[in-house]
Amino acid sequence: MTVQKPRLHVLLAGPRGFCAGVDRAIKIVEEALKRHGAPVYVRHEIVHNRFVVEGLERQGAIFVEELSEVPDDGQPVIFSAHGVPKSVPAEAAQREMYFLDATCPLVSKVHREAERHHARGRHLLLIGHAGHPEVVGTMGQLSDGAVTLVEDAEAARALQPPAGVELAYTTQTTLSVDDTAEIVAILRDRFPAIEGPAKEDICYATTNRQAAVKSVAARSDLVIVVGAPNSSNSVRLREVAERSGAPRAVMVQRGAELDPAIADGCATIGITAGASAPELLVQEVLARLRDRFEVSVEEVTVATEDIVFRIPRMRAVA
Template sequence: MTAAKPRLHVLLAGPRGFCAGVDRAIRIVEEALKRHGAPVYVRHEIVHNRFVVEGLERQGAIFVDELSEVPDDGQPVIFSAHGVPKSVPAEARAREMYFLDATCPLVSKVHREAERHHARDHHLLLIGHEGHPEVVGTMGQLPEGAVTLVEDVEAARLVQPPPGMALTYTTQTTLSVDDTAAIVATLRERFPAMTEPSKESICYATTNRQAAVKAVAARSELVIVVGAPNSSNSVRLREVAERAGAPRAVMVQRGADLDPSVADGCATVGISAGASAPEILVQEVIDRLRERFDVTTEDVTVAIEDVTFRLPPMRVPA
């Protein structure tokens, strides 16, 4: 007689997974492939998820690090959802490339606001992670020296912006809401005249996913976040889960990466997914847990998302 599997209750954080910006970026690549055929070139990972990237590669997308790797064959070139410095489309225009910009519209709003503040002779304090593509893209909207990056509270205590200049701050869209609030508070204390963004820079999807993971973490002995290690919003979800009361929080890219024994001894486990992780990978994780446990699931939804973004105009094939 087979021994009964131990019971495990899984709390599914909602919202989780794809956001409107990620969905739009992927659809741009797929539509370009439909209209123009393979290959379609994509500068950097369209979103930070290998499952998504490999799926697009199978359809004919070729991912490159720089435009110098793209031949002059007239096929579309697509910029990733994270945004690019102004130098990138300038290079594409100089080479007369047909390019499509898959930058998330909410990242583009940050870019335009940075330009407006620069036009008013404000120095920009950008809260974000050095080297992240979104940060590179935002800093690349303005001349060198016009932006100072602030990564954490310690940096906020020490940063020395150019003397005599009015200051404005903005943020990477995928940061921890709580961490960012602490950084902003430190900056405000030091620079009381600093002006704020006209709208919250951290995007709705990041905020909602962090609120949802807090809701499940408070009831869970373990939280599993589905996402890629180079995905900022996914890494933040794991950190938020730990701080919100979950004794443990782990991140996996898909079900095959999960050792289900990690949940041994747990009665309740929470699951969430970063904004670039498709729902199929969440289901893989649940199926992996079912191999070892008698799983029941419960949706814990803190917000309903109905945001959609239009695709950019595309050239009609010859």
């Protein structure tokens, strides 16, 4: 006798998964491997996703945390999508390394803003998370003491910037839109003359993915975010889902990690993926759910993304 599976309706949030900056960074590594052969060295995970990193490792990429781990063998060195302090390309140039910069162009825009404010004599307040490689990279564009990190609303209220200096703020690109708006409002209230970016620094992909998860969270008994625990934008998606009406939100890196019993008793669940998680991993999660449920899928799309970032020109192979 065939046992009928319980029904489960899945709301697939869109956009989800890879953004243009992540796609560009991965293509830079793949093209470097194609042109120059293995090994190609990558400083830090090219994007925060183990599935992606392990796939590139199988092709011959070697991931390191510091340039001191890279031998002087003439092979390319690639900087991750998160950006690096100025000291890193300076060290690479001093060692006459051939390096490629895979920094997301939207992160590079924040770097240029930081330099512009500094050149005009302003002290920079950077809204972001301590220790995140993007924050380390942005703070590393300027001299020590030129940037103050503001991590949350409490820090914004307690902040005591240098006296007699004009202020400006910029932000990490992968923050919660709502949290950042609260912090900016506090800073503007305390320092009315503070300068901000002409356009918000939180990137379009982060904004779109958070809007998409909000659109499914209130209709869902559970939201599953496909992403890595060290991926800032993925962690924010889980937080946004919980704040937007989902009784529960969890994160998994891929289908094999998911116990489909987590959806027992649910009528409708939402699924999304962080900007560094490939669609293949979303389909793995759906496959795991189909092992236990009769799944129907509804796409809930709040925006269409057509942005493409070109990869940099690479040195010809001799």
